[in-house]
Amino acid sequence: MNLSEIDFLLVITTFIVLLVIVMMIMVYGIFIKKKSQLILSQQRKDAHFEQELAISQVEIKEQTLNYIGQELHDDLGQKLSVARLMTNKIILAGDREKDQIAKEVNLLIGECIQDIRNLSKVFISTQVKHFGFVESLEREIFRIERLELLKVKYDINNHGLEISPDHALILFRIIQECINNVIKHAKSNNLVIKVKDELNFIEIFINDYGIGFNPENKADGSGLKNIKNRAKIINANFRIRSTAARGTEITITYQKPSPWKG
Structure with a gap:
């Protein structure tokens, strides 16, 4: 092998090494950028959660x-x-x-x-964290009946269900706001609240038998949007169905955190 061939191989080898180094730097840069974006996104979520x-x-x-x-x-x-x-x-x-x-x-x-x-x-x-979600809800129902605001039919399949205190506080506030809307707007004397504790989720049903309303109405939409946003930050799904003269049905599905997380 003459000198020119050795030089050529050396140049090719150097080029390949440099190319690999550049690619590694680019991959590392993309990784750092993605990681920074994820950290920033999580920080924003945490800040939003703390605000709510x-x-x-x-x-x-x-x-x-x-x-x-x-x-x-x-x-x-x-x-x-x-x-x-x-x-x-x-x-x-x-x-x-x-x-x-x-x-x-x-x-x-x-x-x-x-x-x-x-x-x-x-x-x-x-503070809901002092006595838990279930007792908070039952105290709220007692308050409503004590003041003769509504007749409440309440059903729960597990009085011992547990939710993290922070999530319980926001979930309780969502339910409380729904109840207040019934008292103010539904023109109903009756309210049904059911809590079902399933393996991976908790489902809450709130039904009144009032006048109903149009969920697409802009005047009502802002309040519902705020409730849905609150539900979203605790990984819950908020669904509402309302029919004129037949009342409103609300379903809140709270996904239990995986035991492998945290």
Whole structure:
């Protein structure tokens, strides 16, 4: 082999080596870019999730304060007003009547104390993470029935189901918003809530028997869009079907996280 052939092979070998190095650099560059994009996308998702979580926490606190205010005015305030009127009667009453009035006042005060204890539990338990999704939902149903806003038919196949606290908070807020929409707009006296715990998902059905509405209506669409966006960030699917004069059916399907993740 003469010198020119050796030089030629050396040039070819050098070219191939350089080409491989350039390709490796390009592949590495693409890998880094994709990785950076994935990290940035995940950071955006995390930031969006944290924002929705914070909003849900504030909304639940506002809902709780509204409930406490209504209870203080409508129930506790009325009982204390009656107790005050009855104590005024004691001055003019006879001995026997005074004893009866005193007993009734004592009973009223006892009811007021119990009401205050119940309200304090509601106030302390504003965070769903303190007592779980199921108990939060059942407390909300109790509140609705306590205020005689709706007659609720409630069914659940597993009272021990568990959802991560952050996801439970957002899921509960979605349900709470749906219930509030029924109270405000459906013109219905009845509500059906069913919770089915399946192997890989949890399905929640919310049915009213009110006047129904058009989901495509722009006035209603923005609220539904916000609910769907919230559902999406916790890997849940939100479906709604409404028929005039037959009411609205809502189905929320929450996909359970894989046990292999995290």
